[in-house]
Amino acid sequence: MVIASPRLVRLDGVEKHFGAVRALDGVDLIVEQGECLGLVGHNGAGKSTLMHVLAGTAVPDRGRMTLAGEEQTSYSPAQAKRLGVRCVFQELSLCPNLTVAENTRVFHPALGGFNWRRKAGALIIDKLDAVFPGHGVGASDLVRDLPIGRRQMVEVARAFTATDEPVRLVILDEPTSSLDAHTAGQLLSFMRRVVEGGVSCIFISHLLGEVLDNCDRIVVMRDGKTVADGGAGTFDRDKLVQAMGGVDAQAREARTGKRLVRGQSPLRVRARPSRQNGAAELIAHEGEVIGLAGLAGHGQTDLLLAIFSQARRARANIEVTASVALVAGDRQADGIFPLWSISENIGVRSITRLRQGLLISRRREDALADFWRAKIRIRTPDIHNNILSLSGGNQQKALFARALGSDARIVLMDDPMRGVDVGTKLEVYDLIREEADGGRTFLWYTTETDELKQCDHVYVFRNGAIVADLTRDELTEERVIQSSFTEAS
Numbered sequence: 001m002v003i004a005s006p007r008l009v010r011l012d013g014v015e016k017h018f019g020a021v022r023a024l025d026g027v028d029l030i031v032e033q034g035e036c037l038g039l040v041g042h043n044g045a046g047k048s049t050l051m052h053v054l055a056g057t058a059v060p061d062r063g064r065m066t067l068a069g070e071e072q073t074s075y076s077p078a079q080a081k082r083l084g085v086r087c088v089f090q091e092l093s094l095c096p097n098l099t100v101a102e103n104t105r106v107f108h109p110a111l112g113g114f115n116w117r118r119k120a121g122a123l124i125i126d127k128l129d130a131v132f133p134g135h136g137v138g139a140s141d142l143v144r145d146l147p148i149g150r151r152q153m154v155e156v157a158r159a160f161t162a163t164d165e166p167v168r169l170v171i172l173d174e175p176t177s178s179l180d181a182h183t184a185g186q187l188l189s190f191m192r193r194v195v196e197g198g199v200s201c202i203f204i205s206h207l208l209g210e211v212l213d214n215c216d217r218i219v220v221m222r223d224g225k226t227v228a229d230g231g232a233g234t235f236d237r238d239k240l241v242q243a244m245g246g247v248d249a250q251a252r253e254a255r256t257g258k259r260l261v262r263g264q265s266p267l268r269v270r271a272r273p274s275r276q277n278g279a280a281e282l283i284a285h286e287g288e289v290i291g292l293a294g295l296a297g298h299g300q301t302d303l304l305l306a307i308f309s310q311a312r313r314a315r316a317n318i319e320v321t322a323s324v325a326l327v328a329g330d331r332q333a334d335g336i337f338p339l340w341s342i343s344e345n346i347g348v349r350s351i352t353r354l355r356q357g358l359l360i361s362r363r364r365e366d367a368l369a370d371f372w373r374a375k376i377r378i379r380t381p382d383i384h385n386n387i388l389s390l391s392g393g394n395q396q397k398a399l400f401a402r403a404l405g406s407d408a409r410i411v412l413m414d415d416p417m418r419g420v421d422v423g424t425k426l427e428v429y430d431l432i433r434e435e436a437d438g439g440r441t442f443l444w445y446t447t448e449t450d451e452l453k454q455c456d457h458v459y460v461f462r463n464g465a466i467v468a469d470l471t472r473d474e475l476t477e478e479r480v481i482q483s484s485f486t487e488a489s
Contacts, residue, residue, distance in 0.1 A: 006033045007069075008169055008200050009054065014063030016049055018389065021381065023049040024060065025224035031169065034198045036191065038215030038232065040208065042244055042421040043393025044379040046224040047204050048090060051171050054202075055087040056080035068168070084168030086159040088175050090204075090392045091332055092151055096144035100124055100137060100154055110164040127157040131190045132183060148330045149296035152178040156187060160194065170194075171202045174392075176210060177418040178329070180296040180447045181481065188214050206421045207448070208237050220244055241422060269410060269443065271307055272317040273299050273465050280466040281317075282459050284410075284443055287436050291455030292445040294484045299464035300445040301329075304412045307443065322441075325349055325408035327399050329415035329445075335399045336387045343369035343383040345398050349406040372401035376427060393420045400428060404435060411435075413444045417451060429454050449477040460484060 009031040016024040024046050031037050041047050052058035053065070056077040065072045068083055080087075094103050101121035105111050111120045121139030128135045132153050143151060152175065159170050172191070176184035191201055192214060205211050211218060211232075218235055220228035220243040228235075228243040235243075269290075272281040282303065284290040292300040308326050310318040328334035337345055347354055347365040354364045369383040378397045380390060387395060396416060403411050417425055432442055432454065444455060452458050458475055460468035460483040468483035 007031075008033045008035075008067070010064075010066040011050075011053075012064040012066075014050070014053060014060045014065070016046075016053065016058060016060050019381075021389075022224050024053070027063070027221075027224070027226055029219065029226065031200050031202060033168075033200055034195060035217060036195045036201045036203055036215045038211035038218040039202055039204045039221065040206070040211055040218065040240060040244060041221035042423050043397075044391045045221040045244075045421075047221055048173055048391065049224075050221070051087060051089070051173055051202065051204070054080070054169075054171060055085060055089075057087075082165055084166040085171070086167060086169070087171040088155050088159045088173060090173045090177070092148075092155050094143045094151060094155055096142075098143060099139065100141050100143065100146075101139040103143060103154065104158055104161065107158055108161065108163045123161050123163070124154065124158060127161050128153060131157050131160065132186050147297045147301065148178045148333075149180070149183065153183065160190075167199055169200045169202070171204075173204045174206070174418070175203075176205060176207065178296065178415070178447075180294070180484075181449070181477075182295060182484070184210070184447075206425075208240050208422065212237065212240070244421070244423070268319065268321050269307060269441065270319040271303055273303050273461070280459075280469065282443075282466065284441050284457075286409075286441055287439050288457065289432060289436050289442045289444060289455045291452045291458035292443065292461060293447075293452055293458050293480050294461035294467075296447055298461045298484075300461050301414050302464070303461075304414050304443060304445060307410075308412055320410065322409035323407055324410045324412060325403035325406050327403045327411065327413045327416040329413075329418050331392070331395055331399060331418075334414075336395055338386075338388055340387060341384045342373075342378070342380055342387050342390065342398055345387045346372055346383075346401045346405060349402045349408070353407065368405050369401070372398075372405050376401060376431065377424075393424060396420055397424065400431075404431065409439070410441045410443070413442060413446075415445050415447060417446065417448065425451075449480065452480065 007030060011027060011029040014024050014027045027050055039047050049058060053060050056075050056079060065075065095106065101117050101124060104120040104124040105116055125139050128137055135153055137150050137154060156175050160167060175187060179187065188210060195201055203211065203215055212235060215232045218230065218232050219226050220240065222245055269284040270281060294300060306318055307320060308324055310320050337348065343365055346369045350368060351360060354360050354368065366383060373383055376397050379394050387398060390398065436442060446452060452475060456472055458470045459466050460470065460480055462484055470479060
């Protein structure tokens, strides 16, 4: 099909309701051919719902959609794919029990014949090579065995593959949220190249620098509406944040409270990575916020999970002297209980405190959930709604509420800000510092430099070992990146 107009997508007055929640409130949107459109807004602003409408996975209650010059009256995921629309959702859609090649075959039914595995494997690996040079993914790898960063890479690369159907519009919903700075840079460079070749992209990110540096035009959403639309050059960080209705993270510095001299408190975590050959080890004391940095998949998550496991049974090279809670970054696999309510998801780490006799007190459980809903502004009309009724960022808030509402003195955070908007991040930064000032200890793996700046001490990982031990005064993005490519001694 030949597109006569440079206008690829036009949405007029699109509305979508989920019960009493109005997720989209008369949205108008235009995407030009060969354009990278940045879409920003706080969690719950309606961005992901709008992308589900474009991908055909959500049917609008009202409004018109014109795609490739044709009004769509009966639109579905299959129709979207035929017209060249691809979507990388914030919650990944790969089948965990299938290999990378098999997941590619599911996406491309045209890959038939006796050699379909070889053809599917070659297709996805060629695209991975183009997007993420040195990716380290094999066609026969089971998806469930891949860390979340590599799963994200496979999902992104698969969206750009083509067989008998074209690629005209690729929607990238928080595609760098599970990627380290190096890998995210590879993706952003590739995105610009395909846009210059005539493919359109919608790029959603809470990292405003990524949007400003890589998009041609930016649309801001708030409360289910588009509230600003203009060329990327007409915005800066402050204008974007103001349009979103928040305050800028860079306008505030990390607070430091009074704490004991390092090493003079009974609360302590001491851990040596399993691949560590030298003397380096991670040490955290009471009231400290300790950062774990480095390229994704280099042992940070493994060490956090080993520390979490040690709280229940002794492990070699690990010492933990207080109770532990974990805030998972991969909330779908390791965080939420999808059949439970918001209230139940928040209270599950505090069951002992919520008991009344032999049973859990609904009143106490609801009181805990209501307290944290107000404190970190979980956006829901009813805490008894299913956890999946929340946006991704609000689901992550519920995981923070679960950990911080518990009796744990040590909180492990596995890149927990994935898909969380800038306003919420500021609230969580302040909350973490407040809790640390009260004596709680945090171990925080993150791929974002701005988050590392909230930490008192940072350990950089490479190939499962600690290769640098940096104080806050020593911390710079250049130092972290340089250390990330240094082999452990």
